[in-house]
């Protein structure tokens with residue numbers, strides 16, 4: 115019974131005898147936790163080792179699970195062994211394997227041993243650190259880790275606690291958007307009067323994440339007062355400061371009040387980078403709050419050669435990054451830094467009697483409940499701390515550089531095949547590309563301008579590639595172009611998976627070109 119695996123076999127043998135007395139007397143029995151926990155850790159380790167046996171994209175049909183599971187919850191307790199059987203046979207087929215090495219869809223959600231175990235540890239402590247007293251370590255570790263991480267990204271001092279700012283960990287960027295908009299709104303309305311809320315205007319580009327539109331709606335921005343400034347392919351879909359300025363000047367002339375600009379570093383469709391320095395200049399002339407959404411691209415800033423993408427960030431007011439996207443910290447972990455936390459606290463503070471305590475009253479501690487929407491909060495800093503310590507800056511940089519190198523190699527393959535084109539120059543670890551019909555072997559050379567047919571052909575290509583189960587990619591539609599996104603970022607991806615993906619894409623491109631020769 116010395117090693118873990120022996121322990122496991124020992125209890126597994128007894129699985130048929132009633133185990134339930136312990137679990138039913140107390141649902142947090144340490145012996146049962148140890149036994150089931152070891153079993154589950156082994157299960158997860160095996161899942162990661164054997165993940166390539168599964169199709170990347172799940173093949174189930176809508177409603178599949180209702181046919182497999184009973185209509186009601188069990189009245190009597192069920193043993194973990196039974197539950198795990200159902201996980202294997204019913205749940206796994208309905209999983210799209212985000213951690214699969216051939217996963218290149220959306221933006222991957224890079225996981226890691228440290229991230230997963232940090233998540234487990236946070237659940238193990240089970241603390242709810244809404245204020246300092248509710249768990250001092252939860253609050254203090256978060257402030258330390260946010261300064262560490264901010265320093266790694268070379269964020270200017272005013273964003274850090276060691277300056278006059280500070281950071282907070284939220285669930286997702288959607289929450290960060292709402293919280294920043296509320297702070298900016300209240301600050302502006304204190305200046306111009308509460309009755310002017312209908313005058314406020316929020317600016318972004320037509321490539322800004324859709325969550326901003328939702329957030330603006332939630333905080334009461336008048337419908338129609340979110341200006342999604344048009345971008346162009348010629349400018350790689352980045353927001354032009356001149357276009358922003360024209361939009362703002364036209365609005366000001368009409369009596370609207372500019373409130374907020376959301377600039378993006380690494381847009382979701384094509385990883386476009388909005389130029390912060392000139393955008394902040396325009397925004398500041400008109401008294402706007404500038405938020406920088408670096409959900410995906412921000413991580414790259416830990417590498418000195420990428421830091422320039424956020425040049426000018428010193429002119430903005432807040433900056434957010436999803437550590438659960440390209441930073442090996444499991445969902446959820448959105449890191450938000452603000453220069454003026456007081457603006458946040460003025461909008462979001464609550465002070466009910468039942469939460470009063472000496473530490474809070476002294477004013478000398480942070481109560482994170484006042485920095486966010488929800489009261490209760492998870493101990494998320496633990497997993498980010500574990501990621502930073504377990505790998506160190508050196509390894510984290512080389513993980514990211516490895517992904518970038520694989521994307522570069524893929525870009526080269528695409529560029530070297532004249533049936534394909536790279537739609538916008540690659541940034542970070544994502545390649546935007548498509549098949550074109552003006553190529554050799556398509557049987558025609560006069561229909562290259564027919565975007566509709568091109569788009570349809572690429573849509574078919576994507577369906578076939580994803581249907582193969584060997585690769586999963588997604589698409590975007592920008593400037594009327596339907597493009598395929600090849601996003602490297604899954605932790606298990608190796609160069610051979612990129613080569614294999616390219617092979618799959620080429621095979622299906624061959625087949626599709628065959629179809630098109632028939633059709634045209």
Ligand SMILES: *Cc1c(COP(=O)(O)O)cnc(C)c1O
Pocket residue numbers: 221285286287288289323325378380381382407408409410436448
């Ligand atoms: C993924 C993404 C978001 C949304 O992030 P959530 O954490 O899911 O809310 C916002 N902006 C950009 C640029 C993204 O890539």
